[in-house]
Amino acid sequence: MQDFEDFVALRSQALLRTAYLLCGGDKGAAEDILQDVLMGMYSKWRRIKTSPEAYARAALANSAANRWRRRSRRPEAPLELGVVPAARGHEQQVVDADSVVRALAQLPTRMRAVLVLRFFDDLSEAETARVLGCGVGTVKSQTSRGLARLRELMGEQVLTWS
Amino acid sequence: MELKQAMEAATADLDVRPGFVGDVMAGGRRRQTRRLVTVTAVVALLAGATAGVVVTRTTEAEPADSRVTAAPTGPFAGDTDLLATARHLWTDAQKQPWKPTEPVVEVTSPPNVFWTGQAMAGPVALVAQEVRVHNSARPATLVGLVADGVVVSREVVTEETKSREAGLYRFGPAGDQYVVLTLGKTVSWSWKAVRGADGRLSRSWASAPGDANGAVYTVAQLSDRPVFVRGDSVPKSDDFAQQAILGSGYYPQGPFMPHPGIGWNGQQCATDAPPQPSSWPGMNVPTAQQELQKRALLDYLVSWDSAGTWSVCAWLPDGRHALMFEAYGELYGVLYRPDGTFSAPAFGGKAVKGQPAVLPLPDGQGTIVADFNGYLGPQGREHAWLAPAGTKEVTVVQQGVSTVVQLP
Numbered sequence: 001m002q003d004f005e006d007f008v009a010l011r012s013q014a015l016l017r018t019a020y021l022l023c024g025g026d027k028g029a030a031e032d033i034l035q036d037v038l039m040g041m042y043s044k045w046r047r048i049k050t051s052p053e054a055y056a057r058a059a060l061a062n063s064a065a066n067r068w069r070r071r072s073r074r075p076e077a078p079l080e081l082g083v084v085p086a087a088r089g090h091e092q093q094v095v096d097a098d099s100v101v102r103a104l105a106q107l108p109t110r111m112r113a114v115l116v117l118r119f120f121d122d123l124s125e126a127e128t129a130r131v132l133g134c135g136v137g138t139v140k141s142q143t144s145r146g147l148a149r150l151r152e153l154m155g156e157q158v159l160t161w162s
Numbered sequence: 163m164e165l166k167q168a169m170e171a172a173t174a175d176l177d178v179r180p181g182f183v184g185d186v187m188a189g190g191r192r193r194q195t196r197r198l199v200t201v202t203a204v205v206a207l208l209a210g211a212t213a214g215v216v217v218t219r220t221t222e223a224e225p226a227d228s229r230v231t232a233a234p235t236g237p238f239a240g241d242t243d244l245l246a247t248a249r250h251l252w253t254d255a256q257k258q259p260w261k262p263t264e265p266v267v268e269v270t271s272p273p274n275v276f277w278t279g280q281a282m283a284g285p286v287a288l289v290a291q292e293v294r295v296h297n298s299a300r301p302a303t304l305v306g307l308v309a310d311g312v313v314v315s316r317e318v319v320t321e322e323t324k325s326r327e328a329g330l331y332r333f334g335p336a337g338d339q340y341v342v343l344t345l346g347k348t349v350s351w352s353w354k355a356v357r358g359a360d361g362r363l364s365r366s367w368a369s370a371p372g373d374a375n376g377a378v379y380t381v382a383q384l385s386d387r388p389v390f391v392r393g394d395s396v397p398k399s400d401d402f403a404q405q406a407i408l409g410s411g412y413y414p415q416g417p418f419m420p421h422p423g424i425g426w427n428g429q430q431c432a433t434d435a436p437p438q439p440s441s442w443p444g445m446n447v448p449t450a451q452q453e454l455q456k457r458a459l460l461d462y463l464v465s466w467d468s469a470g471t472w473s474v475c476a477w478l479p480d481g482r483h484a485l486m487f488e489a490y491g492e493l494y495g496v497l498y499r500p501d502g503t504f505s506a507p508a509f510g511g512k513a514v515k516g517q518p519a520v521l522p523l524p525d526g527q528g529t530i531v532a533d534f535n536g537y538l539g540p541q542g543r544e545h546a547w548l549a550p551a552g553t554k555e556v557t558v559v560q561q562g563v564s565t566v567v568q569l570p
Contacts, residue, residue: 004190005183005187005299005300005301006299008183008186008187009183009294009299012178012182012183012186013176013177013178016173016176016177016178017170017173017176020172020173020176021169021172021173025172027176031178031179031182034178035182035185035186035189038186038190039186039189039190039193040190040193041190042186042187042189042190042191042193043190043193098172099168100165100168100169100172101172115165116169119165119166119169120166120169120170122166147165150165
């Protein structure tokens with residue numbers, strides 16, 4: 001299991017970032033689901049070690065969705081809105097960064113997962129569909145609506161994507 | 163701002179908490195064990211319905227180093243207060259930054275006392291703890307001794323370095339107490355080498371049979387040159403070729419420590435090389451030391467200051483060559499045949515700081531006289547000179563001051 005431990009040691013930070021976004025900025029929850037996913041991978045390692053990262057990201061997306069489901073659709077606690085400084089500088093970048101997490105937190109979990117997998121983890125529409133167990137059409141529509149919603153939520157801060 | 167860029171900025175400072183990897187590994191093992199237990203139980207129950215099978219729990223996965231989970235042994239094994247105190251002191255010491263020799267990234271198991279003993283000032287305990295290190299992907303073990311209310315010394319043992327684990331701890335106000343791990347071998351210890359009339363040394367040895375997680379406690383004055391050896395058998399009295407255990411005291415404590423011997427550094431030659439030397443006399447002082455140790459002529463070298471950091475070579479009139487060095491404040495030499503094999507030893511008496519070193523060679527080959535940075539002999543050779551046989555005195559000029567050295 002040395003290679004599994006290596007994987008955990010080397011990739012946990014990157015996976016935590018995905019989990020953090022999937023959880024809408026809740027770091028504690030992100031660590032919890034990441035630890036849960038990785039512990040579950042331990043016994044499956046021989047089967048999944050050819051593409052552990054893809055497995056982990058899919059499991060994180062599903063765990064994040066299930067987590068909210070288990071919480072009885074309780075509304076997620078949004079991060080406290082900060083005051084936007086007048087001048088754009090380093091502080092503005094921080095605000096932008098926080099803003100995107102706050103905006104993500106307000107999206108439905110499936111829509112959020114689509115955006116995180118597509119734009120943060122760089123998965124294709126087909127890969128995203130496979131990970132989330134839905135059709136490519138659903139991914140396309142969720143992406144389109146999600147981006148539009150992000151624009152609304154982030155107000156004057158214009159986000160672009162490629 | 164690009165969406166991806168914003169997401170990356172939002173997560174740039176994120177990292178998992180200390181101990182996360184260890185928690186995952188431990189949790190993964192626990193889950194697998196539970197799963198195995200469940201499967202075993204189901205199978206056993208199904209079989210037991212007809213055959214009466216007893217369901218037993220499978221064991222947890224074994225750690226890489228059994229000391230991490232081994233039950234304590236020794237006279238205080240049942241003293242829960244002492245064990246708790248040792249663990250507390252051990253953990254408390256980790257509030258200090260790790261030393262450069264301790265490449266620990268995180269501790270991944272609680273500390274475990276696996277041995278206790280009675281020392282002069284009170285109980286002592288050996289503690290082991292699994293850690294992750296940055297120079298190895300495999301779990302490593304942090305092992306050390308708690309004595310006199312402090313962690314005396316710690317050692318990081320990785321899978322790659324476990325064959326080189328020292329397992330030797332020196333402690334006490336006078337630094338004269340030792341705990342030595344057996345590591346499954348026989349630990350032998352000895353002090354006071356005795357030189358016989360024939361010039362050969364001998365040591366008497368005591369020993370303790372090895373067990374996996376055992377340890378030996380003993381007291382010996384530094385001046386008695388205690389030597390510890392870990393092996394399959396007890397060394398013979400004239401065996402000076404065993405690999406002695408080198409504890410942390412083998413290396414100087416601190417960034418710079420002046421050598422207590424003559425204090426010279428480097429290698430010099432007392433003669434010019436012949437036009438076509440059959441072989442280089444070499445500066446390989448460790449090899450020369452081993453040649454003498456194999457013949458019980460030089461004691462074990464078990465501390466950084468036991469041997470000098472200089473040597474002098476010389477090509478001899480009969481075609482041999484010689485190497486002169488300092489150990490334990492005495493001057494030694496080895497003569498080699500032209501083919502590089504050992505020929506004869508040489509002894510030069512005391513090495514005294516500030517005085518030229520003099521080594522008479524056997525078989526009428528002359529005398530090596532050395533005084534680094536000085537000028538010696540009739541030609542004023544720098545650093546060292548081979549005085550021909552029959553030479554009674556040598557003039558040495560050091561920093562403009564001329565002195566005459568009488569030769570034996």
